[in-house]
Amino acid sequence: MKVAGRTTAITPFYAMEVLKAANERAAQGNNVLHMEVGEPAGGAPAAVLQAAKEALENGQGLGYTEALGVPALRQAISDHYKTTGNLDVDPGHVVVTTGSSGGFLLAFLAAFDAGDRVALASPGYPAYRNIMAALGIEAVDLASDIGDRFQPTPALLDAAIEQGGKLAGLLIASPANPTGTMLDHDALKALVDYCRARDIRIISDEVYHGITYGAPAETIVALDDQAIAVNSFSKYFAMTGWRLGWMVLPDDLVRPIERLAQNLFISPPTLSQLAAVAAFDAEPELDAKVAAYARNREMLLRELPKVGFDKLAPADGAFYIFADVRHLTNDSADFCKRMLAETGVAATPGIDFDPNRGHAYIRFSFAGAYDDMVKAVACLKDWMK
Numbered sequence: 001m002k003v004a005g006r007t008t009a010i011t012p013f014y015a016m017e018v019l020k021a022a023n024e025r026a027a028q029g030n031n032v033l034h035m036e037v038g039e040p041a042g043g044a045p046a047a048v049l050q051a052a053k054e055a056l057e058n059g060q061g062l063g064y065t066e067a068l069g070v071p072a073l074r075q076a077i078s079d080h081y082k083t084t085g086n087l088d089v090d091p092g093h094v095v096v097t098t099g100s101s102g103g104f105l106l107a108f109l110a111a112f113d114a115g116d117r118v119a120l121a122s123p124g125y126p127a128y129r130n131i132m133a134a135l136g137i138e139a140v141d142l143a144s145d146i147g148d149r150f151q152p153t154p155a156l157l158d159a160a161i162e163q164g165g166k167l168a169g170l171l172i173a174s175p176a177n178p179t180g181t182m183l184d185h186d187a188l189k190a191l192v193d194y195c196r197a198r199d200i201r202i203i204s205d206e207v208y209h210g211i212t213y214g215a216p217a218e219t220i221v222a223l224d225d226q227a228i229a230v231n232s233f234s235k236y237f238a239m240t241g242w243r244l245g246w247m248v249l250p251d252d253l254v255r256p257i258e259r260l261a262q263n264l265f266i267s268p269p270t271l272s273q274l275a276a277v278a279a280f281d282a283e284p285e286l287d288a289k290v291a292a293y294a295r296n297r298e299m300l301l302r303e304l305p306k307v308g309f310d311k312l313a314p315a316d317g318a319f320y321i322f323a324d325v326r327h328l329t330n331d332s333a334d335f336c337k338r339m340l341a342e343t344g345v346a347a348t349p350g351i352d353f354d355p356n357r358g359h360a361y362i363r364f365s366f367a368g369a370y371d372d373m374v375k376a377v378a379c380l381k382d383w384m385k
Ligand SMILES: Cc1ncc(COP(=O)(O)O)c(C=O)c1O
Pocket: 038, 098, 099, 100, 101, 102, 125, 173, 176, 177, 205, 207, 231, 232, 233, 234, 240, 244, 245
């Protein structure tokens, strides 16, 4: 039988393959120190669990909701922008989605046609280009490096336009996965000005907002009313499996996205929506998680160079350290496989994030427990000798 041609362009997510190998190793009774997946430890805050329990016990009935989300959650998200950035966001422009992943699908479908060119930094989160590939949108890699903090720049955009013609969109992520690097205000403003002058729609992945170690991340909502901001309950709010995210949309995309959402998803998960309203009151608990990531980060940035991983991206936010390992290997997938087999430390090869240059990089996630990170460094120290 036929299998659609578009599926051949979709690459596997190697982090999940490493996770599978790590779980197999653990099932055989061997030690595993997980530094491969970007998942917050500990799960959803207590207030969210309590709200979910109450929603179930009160027999609220968990039927479908409005396609764009329950009004109470859209209002709570709008209030969150007021509290965190003194921004007025119309709750009518807030759209609740099935994870930010559902948001990206809706955003790309609503903003771009098949054949459109959309630029994004490489290395980057692989689902962006894989969702684009599934939709026939051309992902235009901006080959960024440590010099531009692995972020898009007007010069990289100029080169992309010169080489391949007009761009319909630019995807940015700050903090970014896998590098953890951020765009400061001036860099973000320069991209907004560049794109506004050329009718390029910005989609801003803000799923790691709230997890930063210096200056807080700036939302595109403050700078560009034509951009799409995509956010999630998965990372700062530690609710990965609840499958809930949101977008703040420009006026012209609200109705198109509502029509798409009605048909593609009917509604985001109801129980998750009812519970997520309480997430915004859980700041102390969530900030304690960020403090734990900060402790892991500080230890790893100090210790990894001592064991031989000494070319590290700045890690301004998120919970990743992106290490240049070209002095150790020219095949990061094989390197990660051997590292897991010989030390139990699971990390992700850079090819997940940059198919062309990722063979020279690996990504360590430090979302896990501090003691595991300390053990991982000790194992790597022996191994690297
Ligand atoms: C940069 C980035 N964006 C989006 C996502 C998708 O997350 P979710 O669909 O759980 O919101 C992830 C998940 O790891 C990510 O790292």
